[in-house]
Amino acid sequence: xxxxxxxxxxxxxxxxxxxxxxxxxxxxxxxxxxxxxxxxxxxxxxxxxxxxxxxxxxxxxxxxxxxxxxxxxxxxxxxxxxxxxxxxxxxxxxxxxxxxxxxxxxxxxxxxxxxxxxxxxxxxxxxxxxxxxxxxxxxxxxxxxxxxxxxxxxxxxxxxxxxxxxxxxxxxxxxxxxxxxxxxxxxxxxxxxxxxxxxxxxxxxxxxxx
Amino acid sequence: xxxxxxxxxxxxxxxxxxxxxxxxxxxxxxxxxxxxxxxxxxxxxxxxxxxxxxxxxxxxxxxxxxxxxxxxxxxxxxxxxxxxxxxxxxxxxxxxxxxxxxxxxxxxxxxxxxxxxxxxxxxxxxxxxxxxxxxxxxxxxxxxxxxxxxxxxxxxxxxxxxxxxxxxxxxxxxxxxxxxxxxxxxxxxxxxxxxxxxxxxxxxxxxxxx
Numbered sequence: 001x002x003x004x005x006x007x008x009x010x011x012x013x014x015x016x017x018x019x020x021x022x023x024x025x026x027x028x029x030x031x032x033x034x035x036x037x038x039x040x041x042x043x044x045x046x047x048x049x050x051x052x053x054x055x056x057x058x059x060x061x062x063x064x065x066x067x068x069x070x071x072x073x074x075x076x077x078x079x080x081x082x083x084x085x086x087x088x089x090x091x092x093x094x095x096x097x098x099x100x101x102x103x104x105x106x107x108x109x110x111x112x113x114x115x116x117x118x119x120x121x122x123x124x125x126x127x128x129x130x131x132x133x134x135x136x137x138x139x140x141x142x143x144x145x146x147x148x149x150x151x152x153x154x155x156x157x158x159x160x161x162x163x164x165x166x167x168x169x170x171x172x173x174x175x176x177x178x179x180x181x182x183x184x185x186x187x188x189x190x191x192x193x194x195x196x197x198x199x200x201x202x203x204x205x206x207x208x209x210x
Numbered sequence: 211x212x213x214x215x216x217x218x219x220x221x222x223x224x225x226x227x228x229x230x231x232x233x234x235x236x237x238x239x240x241x242x243x244x245x246x247x248x249x250x251x252x253x254x255x256x257x258x259x260x261x262x263x264x265x266x267x268x269x270x271x272x273x274x275x276x277x278x279x280x281x282x283x284x285x286x287x288x289x290x291x292x293x294x295x296x297x298x299x300x301x302x303x304x305x306x307x308x309x310x311x312x313x314x315x316x317x318x319x320x321x322x323x324x325x326x327x328x329x330x331x332x333x334x335x336x337x338x339x340x341x342x343x344x345x346x347x348x349x350x351x352x353x354x355x356x357x358x359x360x361x362x363x364x365x366x367x368x369x370x371x372x373x374x375x376x377x378x379x380x381x382x383x384x385x386x387x388x389x390x391x392x393x394x395x396x397x398x399x400x401x402x403x404x405x406x407x408x409x410x411x412x413x414x415x416x417x418x419x420x
Contacts, residue, residue, distance in 0.1 A: 052355075094282040098273055
């Protein structure tokens with residue numbers, strides 16, 4: 001039975017899973033969840049995903065949620081096909097985990113916060129908190145200075161080979177660029193890295209929506 | 211011996227110390243003077259480009275990001291002390307799901323609350339009570355989902371404790387102690403789980419100082 005991905009067509013977290021499925025050449029069926037109708041909060045959904053969030057997968061009866069967990073599961077299960085995304089050598093694996101943690105604590109809170117303040121909150125009848133958005137941008141800028149140092153010494157965030165950690169940056173990176181927050185172009189190493197990862201065929205295939 | 215560069219009361223430093231205790235890994239804490247900004251000094255930033263504690267030096271191998279360090283040590287010392295990351299593929303996937311839940315559905319709200327109510331007063335700043343209220347509004351439904359999950363299984367990833375449970379302890383304990391005990395105590399399954407993990411000898415050994 002083909003893997004089922006339950007998500008929303010342009011949801012950042014759904015795209016995060018989709019880019020990894022493409023990178024690993026794993027066929028999947030996309031089942032759209034209508035967030036505008038609150039389908040993700042309905043009992044039939046929360047029975048599988050108790051936080052009422054997209055996406056989740058059904059891989060032959062194994063239900064899994066949290067996009068980065070799903071990505072790790074796919075990268076591990078299909079280790080021998082497509083691009084290698086999680087190194088197995090202990091030292092390379094440690095550097096991968098360091099990069100994955102950098103993404104979650106030194107990138108995601110700021111880019112997702114900016115996406116919320118400058119785009120998503122309006123969809124739910126909210127309005128931009130300009131002071132918060134400005135603060136988030138300042139913080140993101142500082143973090144990307146550190147990224148520029150790291151990426152001046154190596155090609156990708158975890159070393160010289162691409163890993164899941166690099167791909168995790170794509171969905172929110174694309175969203176903040178689309179709303180005019182460009183903290184990449186002015187930093188030569190970050191810019192090089194961003195061009196590289198965002199031009200991969202796997203991302204091109206999914207970035208406009210599922 | 212693992213050298214842990216950190217601050218005795220830092221949440222992330224104590225997380226690594228906790229894992230060392232669970233895995234029976236001897237370590238030496240080398241205190242970084244945060245009050246004097248030692249973590250932003252060039253010699254420190256050369257090792258940790260984000261200027262954050264902790265990092266480890268494991269016989270010359272430098273690694274930062276507390277969750278990455280914890281994962282590296284848990285894998286390196288598999289077979290010794292408590293097993294913190296399962297190896298069975300399905301159990302590992304559920305561990306990754308739990309680890310992601312901790313980061314995005316717990317820490318994302320609890321850490322900023324702790325920042326407002328504990329760290330800011332410590333530096334003579336006033337907490338932003340409006341922000342704390344907003345964060346609690348977001349956190350409460352997440353903990354309702356925890357309550358559902360923990361009504362079906364003993365720990366967040368299944369019936370055995372994993373690193374995902376332990377990762378809640380440093381910020382969770384600060385949150386509990388700074389006036390939000392009732393947020394956990396009012397949910398029977400969550401409360402049971404919290405009492406269990408927060409009374410582990412390894413946590414008791416480091417909670418007041420790494």
